[in-house]
Amino acid sequence: MTERVRSLLVPVEDPQHRPAPVRSVAPVLPGRPLAERPQVRAPGYEQGHEHGLPCPWCATPNRPDRRFCTRCAMPMERDGMQQAQHRPWWRRLPLFGRRREIPWAGDRPPLRRAFDRLLSWGVGALALGLLIWAVVSIPAGVQATRDHFAKRAPVAPDDIRASRSYQGHHPDLAFDKVNNTWWGSGIRGTGEGQWIEARFDQPTRLLDLIITPGVSTKADELTKSALPHRLKATITTKEGKTRTRHLTLDQGAGGQRRAFRVGEVTKVRFTIESAYATSEKKQVALAEIEMFGPSNSDGG
Known part of the structure; x- marks a missing residue:
């Protein structure tokens, strides 16, 4: 039986290594198509028209x-x-006569949108407004510079009035250049609404104020009266117009200087709005109000 099985087998040779076939053409990548270049005629003289x-x-x-x-x-x-x-x-003109460069053939000028034009007009209007404002503000700036460096000189009012006064302490005592005399409002408490007014026959320019609250400059006498806290200054100019300034004073003894630059005024009214250390046994008192303007030696 074994021999019969062997006779049925087909002999097979052992596998052998075969060399790879040699190719005559190597593989390459596909080529990239190139666009044809346009034929442009270079600028120059036309043939046959040298004298055109x-x-x-x-x-x-x-x-x-x-x-x-x-x-x-x-x-x-x-x-x-x-x-x-x-x-x-x-x-x-420089504003309207700006010449734009004319583009050459083949050059596309930049596109201008509506927003760009509005922005240009807006910037131009702003610059024009600033120029007009600067021209209008030049006189005020010059006067402010002169006031800042001007030498101060005392200014005395020609007439003094008050809403009411305490007996023996009339309003003239607040402008007498003496610190131990005083004007009293004549009303106990805060004295709110009471006023004292300085008038000038000729329009006068004021630069500074020195206000001494109380009945004197001594610290031990501050408790004898109420002290003004807030004063409203109503200023009347030579044109008849009025404007207001608010002055806030400290609770202390002695004169207190405040900047008060107003020009060409005819009267100034100081109205009491609030006070320190008020009581039913005290009244608001002002020892002195000193006004200063430009000195004549400065040509003001």
Whole structure:
């Protein structure tokens, strides 16, 4: 049985290594298509027209029938060039006469949108407004500079009035250049609404104030009266117009200087709005109000 099985087997040879076939052409990547380059004629003189009509812009000779230059593509008409050179006077102003560079043939000018134009007009209007404001503010600035460096001199009012006064302490005592006399409001408590007024026969320029609250400059006498806290200054100018300033004083002895730059006034009214250390046995008192203006030695 074994021999019979062996006779049925088919002999097979052992596998052998075979060399790879040699190719005659190596693989390559596919080529990239290139666009054809346009054939552009370089600018220059036209053949056979060396003595043609010259372009008014670039002086290139052109055929007589051409309307645009063969080199720069500008119009061949001379009227356009003369109009560009001889513009009206208002077009030659710096604000309106700004000439834009004319683009050459093949150059696309930048597009201007509506927002860009609005922005340009807005910036121009702002610059014009600032220029007008600067011109209008020059006199006020010059006067403010002069007031800042001016030498101060005392100014005495020509007439003094008050809403009411305590007996023996009339309003003139607040402008007598003496600190141990005083004006009393004549009302116990805060004295709110009571006023004292200085008038001038001629319009006067004021620069500073020195206000001494109380009945004197001594610290031990501050408790003898109420002290003004807030004063409303109503200023009347020579034109008859009124404006107000608010002065806030400290609770202390001695004169207190405050800047008070007003020009050409005819009267100033000081109205009491609040006070320190008020009681039913005290009244608001002012020892002195000193006014200062520019000295005549400075030419003010």
